Amino acid sequence: MDLIDIFQRLGLACAIGAAVGVERHWRERDEPEGARIAGIRTFTLISMTGGIAGLLDGVLTSGGVSGLIVASFVLTIAVVLLRFGLMEARAEGSFSATTVIAGITTFGLGALAVMGDMAVASATGAAMVTLLASREFLHGAIRRLTWVELRSAVVLLAMGFVILPLIPADPYGPFGGVSPRSLVILVILLASISYVGYVAVRLIGGGRGDLVAGAVGGLVSSTATTLAMARHSLTSANAAGPAAGAIAAGSVSLIRTALLMLALAPSLGERLLPGLLVAGALMLAIAFSLVARGVVAAEAELPGNPFELAQVVKMALLITVIAFIARAASQIFGDGGLYVVSALTALADVDAVSVTVAGMLLALSLDVATIAVGIAVTANMAAKVVYAGVAGSAGFALRLGAASLIAVAAGLIVTLGAGHV
Template sequence: MFSDELLHRLAVALGIGLLIGLERGWRARDEGEGERAAGFRTFALSGLLGGICAALVPLAGALVLAAGLLAFSLAFAAFHWLEAQADQDFSATGVVAGILTFALGAYAVLGEVRVAVAAAVAVAALLALKQPLHAWLRRLTWPEIRAGLVLLAMSFLLLPLLPDRPVDPWDALNPAEIWLLAIIIAALSFVGYVAVRIIGARAGIVLLAVAGALASSTAVTLTLARMAKGRAEGAGVLAGGILLASAVMVGRVLVVTFALNPALVLPLAWPLGTAILVFLAGGGFLLLRRTGGEGEGPELTLTNPLELGVALKMAAIIAVVMLLAKLVGDRFGDTGLYVLAAVSGLADVDALTLSMARMAGSGISLEVAAGAIAIAVAVNTAVKCVMAGALGSPRLAVLVTGGSAVAIAAGAGAFLLAQG
């Protein structure tokens, strides 16, 4: 190894130690001199020591690195044991961090520098996020942990065992593909579920609408509509929250479509993008006009999307929609698909979106698939207007329906212009 490259790699090893040592030293900044086993300088030297031992491997063999790691680990662990005895604070985190610093310093010399730096950043971030991570763990419930473990097992144990081919006479149902699509939607919904759990039950309307809509925009609409019942003075901000949730729902459709079939995004970008802008403009206008007494956030209850029953239900819905799309498309053509999209949109847009994204370009044209998704989104938006009127107040219904109607009309106009 050339001397310039070796110096560069040793500098990276030292930098890794400095990065991890910065977090460790800051955490122990209130302790006096000699009261801590390792601080900023010790971790910096640990990274450099790992780099030096690795640099000696071409000259003295790999044994020098192994001996260096063993000696360092024993000495580091011994000093931390003494510190733990004195402070009665028993934790292996500091020892593991020290060994990782040495190992990453060595890898920076022998391996890929970028990987070593990325790993060091991850180590420092995990150490720095101790309180938030522990607070998050305290908020978790056993059913949530169990559901996540079950779904992970179903994903990584069952998914490889499922047939990755059509198993029905119509060549429409691929078990492995259907289960994978259900996992994708469950994972995306779980982001919103976790966000709502972190935000808390009495959050602001904006945060609640955005986080909740990642999991279920319908749940957000139902919650805000019920809150508007008998609260005419708060209808404006609640309607703004519903419109904002609709914008998140449409954006989610675009993200899922892009992940599964990027070619389908192009015919959808103009209509759905236009609808998102209108929803954001309408929701933002109503939220910015909020007055005193409108800022209370409602309770939002969501079903954990990582529950096995919820995932199986989603997989069943996707399978039914994909089968119907195949049968209806073959028998009734494009018109039948549009009718199926409208019916699907009455309850949910995810299953129809996933089905069209997987089938577009193979049996269904991109334009027809895009039109079906747009219809499902429009129908689902109209259903939210009905919810606002049936469960909320007349003023809420007028505001939500007005904003949604403009968004649907603008999206339809953009779709027609894009078609031609």
């Protein structure tokens, strides 16, 4: 590396140490001079030492065994920090090893900044400072965490990082088959939406928490979110919160479809945009009004489990079966049954129809394409109302049905009024 590169890398090492030092110094800012293990200067020097050790290692062990000098330095730093940490612990009666570990890690990041990838060193340093500064939040969250919530989080992590990589991705069966991995991903998605909704309700409150969870879930799958909210409505003391979440998910889905059409087929997107935006805005307004009325009532009672895995698996199987039937119908009807296929496919997901129609626009008239997407959107909203009636409470289904009917009627009036169909 040239001289400029060396100075840049050493500068990054010093910056990482200074950032960590500011956080450590601020936390013990009321201590008198000499009463803390390390502050801004010490952590900056530790990181700088790591960078210098990396430089020396590269120069003195060129062609030999690399890493010996860095290892010697880190051992020395660790011994010094441990000694002072032990002295501080005895004086204060503390058992915290955070500052000692942070010092050793800072040395390592300083060495990495010089010897390795600067971006990795910088990102890791920022992550470490964030983690150190989040002590009160993390400690408070752990104190409030129950065993059921912790177990549910572990199950989610296990499904995502242990089970999912072992599941085959190739589809099995006719008409495109069913991919086991896609099914597991859908299970994880449903469980995650339920868990996010549970946490949001716990932190924000019944109505507002459901609204936030529904809007976030709608970015991924409004159908899955509706099913998750429907199950939640069965255990909620007030159906307004889960209904607001499902309606918010539908609103986000409509706006997402409009933006997707604009990106994939601008001419079609311009036709669909006014109606979809009006429908989406109306649903969002209804969701907010439900929350405003529901919040003054008793807050929703939290279920005993953030997600019931058996129920989540049943929901995922339902969506997978419907998607399979839609693909089979698509192959049986062929291109001539575009409207039928659009309606059937939208029973599970409206995005698939939107992407398909946008790709076929060269072979379709704008009127046909507009009708096909309109049928898909309407069928998807109607299907979610049916799912709500089957899987949720009566109050939940009625609220979602009324909001969907108002949105569809308004969207059709705007689209027809513009003379696009």
